[in-house]
Amino acid sequence: MTLLQCYEAIGGNYKSVTSRFGGERLTLKFAFKFIDDPSYKELEDALASGDTEGAFRAAHTLKGVCQNLSFDKLGNSASAVTEALRAGNIVEAKALFPELERNYRETIGTIQELRGAEL
Amino acid sequence: MNRAILAEILKNYEIIEAKNGQEAIDSLHEYGDRISLVLLDYVMPVKNGFEVLQAMNDEGMTEKIPFIMISAENSPSYVEQAFDLGVIDFITRPFDALMVQHRVANTLQLYTKQKRLADMVEEQILKRERQSNTLVHILSHIVEFRNGESGMHVLHIQALVKIFLQKFLQKIRSHRFLSEDIEIICMASCLHDIGKIAIPTEILNKPGRLTDEEFEIMKKHAAIGADMLSKMEQHNDEPLLKVATDICRWHHERYDGKGYPDGLKGDQIPISAQVVALADVYDALTSKRVYKDALPHDKAVKMILNGECGAFNPVLLSCLEELSDDLERLLAETTNELMADRQSGKIINDLFRNNGINRSDSAVALLEKERTRSDFIDEMTEEVEFEYTVDPPVVKISSWAAEYTGLGEEFYSPEKNEKMLSSLSPDEYYKLVTKLRNTTPENPVVEHECRVTINGHRKWIRIVAKSIWSNEDPPRYTGVIGKMMNIDAMKSLIDNLEYRATHDSLTGLLNRSAAIDLIREKLKNGAEKCALIMLDVDFFKTANDSYGHSFGDSVLKHIASRLRQSVRGKNDIVARVGGDEFFVFLVGYRENPENIVKRIFTALNGKIGDFTVSVSMGIAAYDKTLHYNYEDLFLSADRALYCAKQSGRSQYYFYDKSMEHTFSNISPIDDQS
Known part of the structure; x- marks a missing residue:
């Protein structure tokens, strides 16, 4: 699998990210790093414990990372959760979370597959 | 993760990361303005971006260090608030590597330029301030000079004005005056008597009492001074000039309204003029003038407080009363400070005195470290x-x-x-x-x-x-x-090495080459009368052979110490030139060297154990009227020594013409220095 194929599979914008990072090298580096990024886990935990503020920060960070990496599809669902939490609506956020979870697993899975191919 | 991306993009810079707002603040405190630029996120744990900005604003940090805000938020109110808090630029997500690099580089460049400009402006201000201070001092000095005053009067007035004003402000707890006002009033006070330039010297420096007529003329100096200054229209707005004009015109007004030229009363008189008037009276009383002696401090204060020397603001009088015990000391200190200021410019002195700017600078913290090292x-x-x-x-x-x-x-x-x-x-x-x-x-x-x-x-x-x-x-x-x-x-x-290179290690006398150098030098400098004595120990070889070398050495040491004792002072040169041969060079004897030679000869004869020590000596004596050089002296002394030995040893011979064709074959010393 190529990086381009990976981006297409997860609904990311390959063109945008590679032009901003000046090529594939940095993009690959950070895409792999994303596997260990703790924001998703933090968001999940905060939602479970009802910590609206912590959940907001985690969702916001996840959104930022997605923007930087041009993971548009995952970014959009992170953005929806962020906005719900910004408004303090943890119920709505929880309702939106499964969609985000699906996208996250898809994204992580694909990147891991890519990494497997690279190794 | 976001920080990691930024760090990667900016990897050409040295980067300090903070994972939340509080850490950011701590780092800023720790590194101060060694940090060249801050990239700040809005959403952060513990403290958000605005909270960090607010804190840094309160400490004046945002003026020293450029802050760039990074965020996905770009609603106008948000952007506006960020700019209000002093950010210099915005970078929105997602980052573009090139854009981030350029923004950062540009901002850094801008700040560097700004800092350089600020330094230049500061330097210019300093230069200007010193020039104008110098001019004011020249002016006031002219007046004093013409007045026949000591040159200390203006300095004292300045010092007293400063002391009184500080006390006065403390007393009335007014915020109407700032410290810069004190500075201006002090400077302006120098010019209080500038109108005296228009008063004839006969009146100005009259030793006796002024007549009523003369006093009327004298009184004009207040109004004249003020006129002179107020007519400098192009500088009308200068605070210094306005204050100086007030002081000139009204420093002879009295609080009770009986002063001149305008008869102002109470607080109609500006406080600047009131203070100068008090300072003027105090200094006049405690200084010597053509018409009076100096009064002691206590008496002067008493007279002023009793109202014998004019009417003053009661608050000012209580200032004087409270200051009284310390006034003499304060006056001396303040005068010294002012003199130092005159020498090298006010701002610099303040820097030295308070170490203000220096120490708070974090660059100094670095220096401090370096200094310890x-x-x-x-x-x-x-x-x-x-x-x-x-x-x-x-x-x-x-x-x-x-x-x-x-x-x-x-x-x-x-x-x-x-x-x-x-x-x-x-x-x-x-x-x-x-x-x-x-x-x-x-x-x-x-x-x-x-x-x-x-x-x-x-x-x-x-x-x-x-x-x-x-x-x-x-x-x-x-x-x-x-x-x-x-x-x-x-x-x-080095001294030790030099000593060893020029001295004989056994006897401690000069060695041959050092002695020859010295003799040549003395001859070149035109030594007066001089004589070269060459001597050697009679039968020294026998002594060595029959008593051993260490005995021979002690004979040589004996000769050396006797020689040292029998020459005169430091001018004469004594040297061991090799084996059992010695040089003595006598300089500047009176008539004839014979007495000295005889004394040396006698001193050297004696007994060590069974061995009878005796020497043979050849002397070449010359005086200034003859041309000579070292070689001639040496040759002549050597011939005389030869003759002394030939004629049975243990005697001395002076060289004379008859020896001219004698060839020494005893003394193996040739002159190769």
Whole structure:
């Protein structure tokens, strides 16, 4: 699998990210790093414990990372959760979370597959 | 993760990361303005971006360090608030590597330029301030000079005004005056009597009482001074000039309205003029004038408080009363401060006095570290680093050295610093200064070796210094940096080597080549009468053969010590030239060297154990009327010695013409120095 194929599979914008990072090298580096990024886990935990503020920060960070990496599809669902939490609506956020979870697993899975191919 | 991406993009810079708002604040405190730029996120744990900005704003950090906000948020109110809090730029997510790099580089460049400009402006302000201070002092000095006053009057007024005003403000707890107002009033007070320039000297300096008519003329100086100043229309807005005009016109008004020229009453009189009036009266009472003697401080204060010398604001009078015990001391201190200010400009002095700007600067923290390090090294190596600036004329030395020499870390005008001059003698100081003055930007380094006295010990030091030149065209000599090294140990080593190279190790006398050099030098300098004595020990070989070499050595030592005792002072030269042969060179005897020669000859004869010590001597005596050189003297003395030996030893012969054709074959010494 190529990086381009990976981006297409997860609904990311390959063109945008590679032009901003000046090529594939940095993009690959950070895409792999994303596997260990703790924001998703933090968001999940905060939602479970009802910590609206912590959940907001985690969702916001996840959104930022997605923007930087041009993971548009995952970014959009992170953005929806962020906005719900910004408004303090943890119920709505929880309702939106499964969609985000699906996208996250898809994204992580694909990147891991890519990494497997690279190794 | 977001930080990691940024760090990667900006990997050409040194980066400090903070994972939340509080850490960011802590880092800013720790590193201060060694941080060149801050990239700040809005959403952060513990403290958000705005909270960090607010805190940094309160500490004035945002003025020193550029903050760039990073965020996905870009609603107008958000952006506006960020700019209000002092961010200089915005970078929105997602980042573009190139854009981030350019924004950061541009901002850094902008700040560097701004800082440089600020430095330039500061320098200009300083220059201007010094120029205008100088002018005011020249002006006031002209007036004093014409008044026949000591030159201290204006300084005293200035000092007293400062003391009174500070007390007054403290008392009335008014915020109407700021410290800069005090500065201006002090400066303006110099000009209070400037109108006297228009008063004829006969009246101004009249020793006796003024007639009513004369007094009327004298009184005009107040209004004249004010007129002179107020007519300088192009400077009408200058606060200094406005205050000076007030002071000139009204410093002879009285609080009760009975003063001149306008008869103002109470607080119609500006406080500046009131204070100057009080200072003027106090200084007049306590100073000697053509028509009166100086009064003691207590008496002057008493007279003023009793209302014998005019009517003053009761608040001011209570200031005087409360200050009374300390006034003399304060006046002396403040006068000294003012004199120092005149020398080198106010701002610089403030810097020195408060160490204000210096110490709070975090660059200084770095320097401080560096200093501890270099102090330690200085102490280990006994080296002193120093720095001199021409303007202001200040010498700074490393703190270890400051303590070691007792000179302090900074001192003004080294040429007037007695402590320094008693350590490094004035003579050596001027030699060093001359060397430095003769440097050029191309050849800035000088070396100087001399002896100094530190804590009563004389030490040899070597100074290596480099003159510093400005970048202007032509370059200007702006200062010196340098190092002093203790070379005492090295010096004594060299002295020791020199001694060994010029002295005979057995007897401690000069050796042959050193003696010949000295004799040549004396002859060249036109020594008056002189005589060269060559002598050797009779039967020395026998002594050596029959009693052993160490006995021979003791004979030689005996001869050497006797010789040393029988010559006169330091002018005569005594040397062992080899084996059992010695030189004595007599310089500047009175009539005839015979007496001295006889004395030496007798002193050398004696007995050591069974061995009878005796010597044979040949003497060549010359006087100034003859041309001679060392070679002639040597040859003649050698011939005379030969004759003495030929005729049975143990005697001395003076050279005369009859020996001219004698050829020495006893003395194997040839003259190859």
